[in-house]
Amino acid sequence: RKSVVRITTGSQALDELLGGGIETLAITEAFGEFRSGKTQLAHTLCVSTQLPTSMRGGNGKVAYIDTEGTFRPDRIVPIAERFGMDPGAVLDNIIYARAYTYEHQHNLLLGLAAKMSEEPFKLLIVDSIIALFRVDFTGRGELAERQQKLAQMLSRLTKIAEEFNVAVYMTNQVVADPGGGVFVSDPKKPAGGHVLAHAATVRLMFRKGKGEQRICKVFDAPNLPESEAVFQITPGGIAD
Ligand code: ATP
Numbered sequence: 375r376k377s378v379v380r381i382t383t384g385s386q387a388l389d390e391l392l393g394g395g396i397e398t399l400a401i402t403e404a405f406g407e408f409r410s411g412k413t414q415l416a417h418t419l420c421v422s423t424q425l426p427t428s429m430r431g432g433n434g435k436v437a438y439i440d441t442e443g444t445f446r447p448d449r450i451v452p453i454a455e456r457f458g459m460d461p462g463a464v465l466d467n468i469i470y471a472r473a474y475t476y477e478h479q480h481n482l483l484l485g486l487a488a489k490m491s492e493e494p495f496k497l498l499i500v501d502s503i504i505a506l507f508r509v510d511f512t513g514r515g516e517l518a519e520r521q522q523k524l525a526q527m528l529s530r531l532t533k534i535a536e537e538f539n540v541a542v543y544m545t546n547q548v549v550a551d552p553g554g555g556v557f558v559s560d561p562k563k564p565a566g567g568h569v570l571a572h573a574a575t576v577r578l579m580f581r582k583g584k585g586e587q588r589i590c591k592v593f594d595a596p597n598l599p600e601s602e603a604v605f606q607i608t609p610g611g612i613a614d
């Protein structure tokens with residue numbers, strides 16, 4: 375039986391909200407407005423996953439699927455230094471791939487699964503899970519097919535998390551929600567509908583606070599209190 379590993383986000387407050395960090399054997403989804411820190415958390419996890427478990431890391435490699443072209447190797451350097459790690463060695467342990475279509479994204483996952491059976495990975499990032507689906511399936515008539523393909527990809531992610539004891543961290547976009555009433559305080563909801571809601575083990579909603587401050591809320595988890603954590607985006611990555 376595999377045991378859960380919790381990987382630090384770099385913020386103690388955020389780790390506490392998550393019960394210790396981002397969990398293996400699970401899918402953690404982060405959605406929220408632009409510049410709310412979803413990709414910055416991905417970069418921080420690229421480094422913290424490689425820390426020894428005694429330092430709240432995962433002692434493993436990282437796979438990064440980038441659908442928006444926002445991965446920045448240069449950004450890894452100060453984050454690695456902040457955690458006292460050698461940036462070159464950290465970068466060598468990040469397997470990076472840019473996906474251009476949803477089919478490409480799916481094929482990359484198949485290839486990564488093969489790699490994970492050979493080498494010890496502890497984190498798979500998909501930033502973002504939905505962007506290419508929204509490009510490749512436009513129009514109302516294609517929605518059912520889109521959701522079916524999305525479900526297939528998510529089930530692949532679940533399998534990877536469970537088979538290789540890996541944490542899956544995926545980001546999601548927000549879409550306008552008419553809400554059907556005037557009492558909607560936040561008109562934004564996560565994209566991907568029920569299919570995505572069902573696949574994510576933990577759903578996190580990010581929003582901007584003052585300056586570099588960001589707020590994370592556990593979203594739509596009936597078994598957890600509606601608590602929030604405040605964190606910062608710093609040159610050294612996510613922090614308190
Ligand atoms: P999107 O929806 O557009 O993908 P996102 O949630 O992924 O947005 P991020 O790219 O994670 O947003 O966050 C961008 C923010 O991170 C910037 O607005 C800036 O505040 C902060 N940031 C980026 N680099 C640094 C840095 N080197 N030092 C401090 N803060 C930084």
Ligand code: MG
Binds near residue numbers: 412413414501
């Ligand atoms: Mg981003």
